[in-house]
Amino acid sequence: MNNVRVRFCPSPTGSPHVGFARTALYNWAFARHHGGTFVFRIEDTDKERSTEESYDAMLGAMRWLGLDWDEGPEVGGPHGPYRQSERGDLYRDVLERLAASSYTYDCFCTTEEVDARRKASGSKVMGYDGFCRDLDPAQRAAWEAEGRKPVVRFRMPDGSVTWTDLVRGDITFETQFVPDFALCRANGDPLYTLVNPVDDALMGITHVLRGEDLLSSTPRQIPLHQALVDLGIGTVVPEFGHLPFVMGEGNKKLSKRDPESHLFLYRDQGFLPEGLLNYLALLGWSIAADRDIFTLEEMVEAFDIKDVNPNPARFDLKKAEAINTAHMRLLPVEEITDRALPFLKAAGVVSDPVGDADAELLEQAMPLVAERINKLVEAVDMLGFLFVADADFAVDAADADKLLNDDGRAVVRRALLKLETLTEWSTAAIQDALQAELVEAMGIKPRNAFGPVRVAVTGRRVSPPLFESMELLGRERSLARLQSVLV
RNA sequence: GCCCCGUUCGUCUAGCGGCCCAGGACGCUGGCCUCUCACGCCGGAAGCACGGGUUCGAAUCCCGUACGGGGUACCA
Numbered sequence: 001m002n003n004v005r006v007r008f009c010p011s012p013t014g015s016p017h018v019g020f021a022r023t024a025l026y027n028w029a030f031a032r033h034h035g036g037t038f039v040f041r042i043e044d045t046d047k048e049r050s051t052e053e054s055y056d057a058m059l060g061a062m063r064w065l066g067l068d069w070d071e072g073p074e075v076g077g078p079h080g081p082y083r084q085s086e087r088g089d090l091y092r093d094v095l096e097r098l099a100a101s102s103y104t105y106d107c108f109c110t111t112e113e114v115d116a117r118r119k120a121s122g123s124k125v126m127g128y129d130g131f132c133r134d135l136d137p138a139q140r141a142a143w144e145a146e147g148r149k150p151v152v153r154f155r156m157p158d159g160s161v162t163w164t165d166l167v168r169g170d171i172t173f174e175t176q177f178v179p180d181f182a183l184c185r186a187n188g189d190p191l192y193t194l195v196n197p198v199d200d201a202l203m204g205i206t207h208v209l210r211g212e213d214l215l216s217s218t219p220r221q222i223p224l225h226q227a228l229v230d231l232g233i234g235t236v237v238p239e240f241g242h243l244p245f246v247m248g249e250g251n252k253k254l255s256k257r258d259p260e261s262h263l264f265l266y267r268d269q270g271f272l273p274e275g276l277l278n279y280l281a282l283l284g285w286s287i288a289a290d291r292d293i294f295t296l297e298e299m300v301e302a303f304d305i306k307d308v309n310p311n312p313a314r315f316d317l318k319k320a321e322a323i324n325t326a327h328m329r330l331l332p333v334e335e336i337t338d339r340a341l342p343f344l345k346a347a348g349v350v351s352d353p354v355g356d357a358d359a360e361l362l363e364q365a366m367p368l369v370a371e372r373i374n375k376l377v378e379a380v381d382m383l384g385f386l387f388v389a390d391a392d393f394a395v396d397a398a399d400a401d402k403l404l405n406d407d408g409r410a411v412v413r414r415a416l417l418k419l420e421t422l423t424e425w426s427t428a429a430i431q432d433a434l435q436a437e438l439v440e441a442m443g444i445k446p447r448n449a450f451g452p453v454r455v456a457v458t459g460r461r462v463s464p465p466l467f468e469s470m471e472l473l474g475r476e477r478s479l480a481r482l483q484s485v486l487v
Numbered sequence: 488g489c490c491c492c493g494u495u496c497g498u499c500u501a502g503c504g505g506c507c508c509a510g511g512a513c514g515c516u517g518g519c520c521u522c523u524c525a526c527g528c529c530g531g532a533a534g535c536a537c538g539g540g541u542u543c544g545a546a547u548c549c550c551g552u553a554c555g556g557g558g559u560a561c562c563a
Contacts, residue, residue: 011563046562111560124489126559151561168492177490177559185561192563216491216558242492245556282499282512289501290511309500312556316498319513329526372525382524431522439522450522462524 004036005206008069009196011043012054016061017261018315019211019246022280026243027209028067029281029296029303039203040072042083045195050085061263065273066296071203079203084195091190094198094233095152095183103227104183106150107132108143127179128153149186154193154224156180161219166209166241167308173219181220197221201234208238209305212312215242241305244284245312260315270343270376272331275324282323283313293326325374336370337362340379347380349387361386364472368464385458386472395485399461404485408452411438415453416482425475431467456485 008027010020031038040062044050059073071077081087098104109131117129133155143150156179162172183194200208218240228234248258259265266276274296281287287294287302294302328336345352350362362383369382385393395404404412418437422429438449454466457478463469470478 013563043563049562107561126489128560165492171491173491179559182561187561189561191561196563211557212492213557214563217563219491244493247556279499284499286500286511288511292500292512311493313500314498316513319499322513325525369525374525378525434522446522454523458523460523464524466522 003206004031004034005039005204006031006036006209007039007041007200007203007205008067009041009043009199010058011046011049012051012058013046013049014054016057016263018263018266018280019261020058021061021065021263021276022246022283023209023211023243024062024065024067025277025280026285026303026305026308028069029300030207030209030305031070032300033303036206037070038068039077039079039205040069040075040082041199041203042073042085043192043196044083044085045190045192047085047189055083057264064267065277084190084199087195087199088190090202091184091195091198092188094228095190095194097231097233098154098183098227099152101227101231102155103224103231104152104154105133105135106140107153107180107182108135108140108148108150125177125179128181130180133180151182151186152184153180153182154220154227156220157223161222163218163222163240165215166207166239166305167244168242168310171215171218173216175219175223178219193217193220194224197224198228198233200238201225201228204235205238206236207241207305209241209243212242212245218242241308242310243308244310246280246283247312247314260317266320268377270340270378271320271324272327272339272376275327276320278327279320279323282319283315284309293323293330321374328374329371331370333367333370336376336379337366340366340376343377343380344383347384349380349384358387361472365464368468372464381460382462382464385460385463386469390477390480393459393481395455395459396461399455399459400485403452403455403461407448408455409486411442411444411449411452412456412482412485414438414442416479416486419475419479419482422475425471427467427471430470434467453482457481 006027008024010016010024028038030036042055042058044055055073062069069075071079072082095104107128109128114128114131117131118126121129123129132150132153156175158175160172160174161178162170165171181193182191184190199205222237225234225237229237248260267273277296278292278294278299281294281299282292285303285308286292287299331339341350341354344350344362345354350358354362365383365386366379369379373379373382414437415434418433419430422433434450434453435446438444438453439446442449450466451461454463455461457466457473458464458469473481
């Protein structure tokens with residue numbers, strides 16, 4: 001395919017959610033796969049609900065995910081502006097040209113009047129009935145005299161509308177079930193029904209990949225696109241592909257109300273964008289029968305919209321975490337260190353900026369934790385004991401209850417006595433000494449021998465490897481901590 | 488109500504008429520490894536919604552039914 005142009009066009013209402021990311025990803029991957037153009041457009045025609053804060057969040061989300069756009073906000077492009085709130089003149093002009101060619105007509109009916117007529121006629125079809133299509137001039141004058149303002153409606157053609165959906169195949173709607181629809185409010189404000197197809201036409205969009213919720217608006221958009229082509233406003237009717245929903249708990253669409261749906265929740269927990277994206281890609285698509293870990297580049301190479309599954313997918317946190325873990329293991333330690341740094345700073349584990357001593361300690365410690373954490377934020381709990389000021393060090397109460405009982409403290413006492421005699425403070429020396437003194441001399445199992453020592457030194461039952469941790473902590477601080485649980 | 492979409496292990500999926508008495512992954516589960524945790528390794532349970540066709544042969548094609556979802560706005 002040549003000159004592919006796709007767009008992603010969220011409404012800036014609220015916080016970006018995972019469905020947003022999945023749709024953005026598929027559009028982006030489609031564009032990149034075909035060497036096409038990825039357009040980012042903001043559909044902020046709903047003045048009531050759109051906010052600047054949400055707009056910033058949309059851009060922030062795309063940047064965090066690494067889905068770069070070729071045309072759009074802050075990047076510009078030949079078809080700007082890319083915020084619909086700044087394109088009012090364009091829409092007014094299109095509306096005039098549509099009306100001049102009778103593709104549209106003014107409608108003065110109220111919702112109540114329409115409902116009453118439909119009920120009276122016993123119609124199975126709801127929605128607008130076309131009453132004002134050929135309005136009697138006298139009636140029109142009367143309504144205008146009483147101050148009624150009309151909305152502009154698109155005249156749906158007779159017959160049917162058929163398209164070959166990129167993910168679902170042929171779909172046909174009889175237009176008798178698709179009522180004439182409003183293109184702008186009575187006050188003149190353009191509606192989504194107008195601006196979405198108009199901008200797609202103006203921006204030369206060739207493929208529309210969007211959520212299944214918009215499938216039923218497609219039979220209205222295709223005739224409108226044809227009208228735009230007829231008027232020379234557009235050049236082609238784009239192809240459409242409707243992506244399956246991302247569902248939440250139970251069997252309902254993941255809504256913005258659902259906390260699991262918020263994209264930034266994952267960012268703030270230390271998910272890697274490539275990990276989340278990999279997982280999201282799997283919700284409706286797979287790269288191969290026996291493989292589910294891949295990079296964005298590999299996805300771009302393999303992505304084909306025709307392979308997208310049409311049925312809805314349930315978001316599964318456990319699997320998302322597992323996929324993320326796999327990506328963590330793919331990263332070199334230095335990279336994990338860089339990415340974990342903001343979390344460590346935020347938690348106060350290290351200062352901002354990081355001091356030289358802390359930086360050096362971090363470089364030595366990260367290899368121990370990088371391979372055992374699944375999300376970046378976990379580095380905070382894993383490393384805290386190494387960086388905390390001695391005065392602030394505290395042993396986890398629950399872990400102490402469990403392991404630092406009389407038996408545990410006896411073990412710690414033996415360990416302390418033995419370690420005080422060590423002349424070399426190294427991982428190997430510490431391990432040899434404790435192995436001999438606790439496991440062999442005392443005759444207790446390794447986990448019972450090292451557990452109490454671990455809690456005393458690191459403050460927790462879960463920690464980086466014990467002997468390495470003690471080496472990094474240093475002789476004096478290690479011995480002091482052993483001592484402190486004995487008093 | 489009407490229109491449209493969908494239905495393979497608990498979950499995400501592979502499968503596009505014979506390779507499938509259905510493969511992979513997460514989860515669950517038994518075991519191994521092991522200084523904790525995490526990782527890793529070996530094994531197990533678990534699925535083609537139902538009913539009719541078409542065909543020598545159907546998870547795959549067709550038609551019904553059931554169930555789920557979306558739409559039916561001067562929201563997007």
